[in-house]
Amino acid sequence: MKPPSLGEFEELVLLMVAALHDEAYGVAILESLETKLDKKVNISAIHVALKRMEEKGFVKSRFGGITSDRGGRRKKFYVITAFGKQALDQQYSIRTEIYQQIPEISFN
Numbered sequence: 001m002k003p004p005s006l007g008e009f010e011e012l013v014l015l016m017v018a019a020l021h022d023e024a025y026g027v028a029i030l031e032s033l034e035t036k037l038d039k040k041v042n043i044s045a046i047h048v049a050l051k052r053m054e055e056k057g058f059v060k061s062r063f064g065g066i067t068s069d070r071g072g073r074r075k076k077f078y079v080i081t082a083f084g085k086q087a088l089d090q091q092y093s094i095r096t097e098i099y100q101q102i103p104e105i106s107f108n
Contacts (some may be wrong), residue, residue, distance in 0.1 A: 058084030
């Protein structure tokens with residue numbers, strides 16, 4: 001059986017989960033991605049990607065405490081798993097290997 005794949009958007013979300021470490025939740029991931037990508041990102045797309053990656057075992061989640069500023073709702077925090085880090089490492093390796101195959105030519 002093939003290992004679960006990691007799509008391009010999932011990779012970006014997973015990278016941000018890893019970068020934010022224990023403070024990764026939907027809105028924080030959204031804001032960080034929008035800043036880095038310099039474009040709007042749909043919060044629903046973030047949540048769908050997180051759910052898919054949790055099902056694949058790339059991330060795990062936990063609920064934070066209830067806060068009055070969120071109307072009694074709890075934040076759902078995500079952290080990358082060892083399996084998720086392995087998937088990122090594999091993606092990085094593949095991308096780097098392909099990038100290094102680009103011939104040394106001038107693109108002027």
